[in-house]
Amino acid sequence: MANKYQFFTIPNSNRQKFTYLDMASNTFLVEKDALLAQGYEVEDDSIYADSAHEAVEKYKSNYIHALEEYNASTNLYYSLILIYKWLKGLFVKSR
Numbered sequence: 001m002a003n004k005y006q007f008f009t010i011p012n013s014n015r016q017k018f019t020y021l022d023m024a025s026n027t028f029l030v031e032k033d034a035l036l037a038q039g040y041e042v043e044d045d046s047i048y049a050d051s052a053h054e055a056v057e058k059y060k061s062n063y064i065h066a067l068e069e070y071n072a073s074t075n076l077y078y079s080l081i082l083i084y085k086w087l088k089g090l091f092v093k094s095r
Contacts, residue, residue: 002048005055006032008040015062018043020055 003022010017021031023046036042049055073079 002050003052003055005047005049005052005059007043007047007055007059008032008035009043010039011041015043015060018059020052020059022052 003024005020006023006028007018007020009015019035019040021028021035025031044059047055047058049058
């Protein structure tokens, strides 16, 4: 089951100085208040992920993964390109 993570950044750091909290933690609100008091700001929406590592990777991708998933689910042409790339990768690996 995926956990929900909230990310916080230092303003004007171009998303390089950040931290995150597991929103299911019993101390989430206390820790959030502490980060806000230190100058961090809430960045974007929360991220659902199976692990903290996965959440950080999604955060660093700046939601490119969400755009790709959306495109794949709504655009037949984009889906066909992804299938082609996947099949091509399988063919190259089997050589």
